[in-house]
Amino acid sequence: MEYREEDLLGAIKESFLQYLEFGERSTKKLKPLHGYIGKIAQSIWGEDFEYNYISNEVFEETYIAHGQSKTRTIRQKEKKVKGKYYNKTIDICVTDKGKPVCCIGVKFVTSNFKQNANNYFEQMMGKAANIQRISIPYYQIVIFRDPIPYFKKDRSVLRLEYIQQYHIMSLIDICCNVSLALKPIIGVILVDIDEETGNASKVSESQYLSKDLMGALYGSNSIESLVKKIVKCKQFYDWQQKYSQLC
DSSP states (O other): OOHHHHHHHHHHHHHHOOOOOOOOTGGGGTTHHHHHHHHHHHHHOOOTEEEOOOSEEEEEEEEETTTEEEEEEEOOOOOOEOOOSSSEEEEEEEETTTEEEEEEEEEEEEEOOOHHHHHHHHHHHHHHHHHHHHTOEEEEEEEESSSEEETTSSEEEEEEOOOOHHHHHHHHHHHHHHHHTOOEEEEEEEEEOTTTOOOOEOOOOOOBBBBHHHHTTTTBBBBBOOOOOOOOHHHHHHHHHHHHHHO
């Protein structure tokens, strides 16, 4: 399965509809989006690796109990990785014989962004440092609704907020000007979502963002670019394994 933006938008739609039906705390909203990204990871790394992520997929497993053959349902689930500073449950984890070799996090910001913007950016650096300090690449996919509703405590919409120039400047600055271990490897997309249908469309122009900044955002910081970096990660991993066998 190759990465296609229209497929990503379809997964975003399905996740958003689950979010509307089951609420922001339900894991159901994660399954379509994480499942799609997990499939992309599988297409890059191949059949010789194991994959952990939450999705709608279920598997039937046969086992022997008390001398009888029985079948049980196995659901995909996330993997907890021992990081440099704390254990972290990874959204999509690729493992080689149980050892994590590639980690991917997914952040879908659906509401109240400005209130929590600084926390999001700090968490991005913290997550990157925790995993990358143990020599495992950690890729982060960030999806922003634009506009983003700001909810009051009773869940009524107080106002609509728009991603501003300084938000994206801060994001790019974090990815360019921090030390290597802290540096997040990100892919970002802004999406406009129809509240009734869930249809998601990529925001390509914004009165609040300059064309140059949009170009930078959708250039080296796009999700397509991130997928290419994961491909290079797999190629480098293969080279490492081949070289280690020669030594």
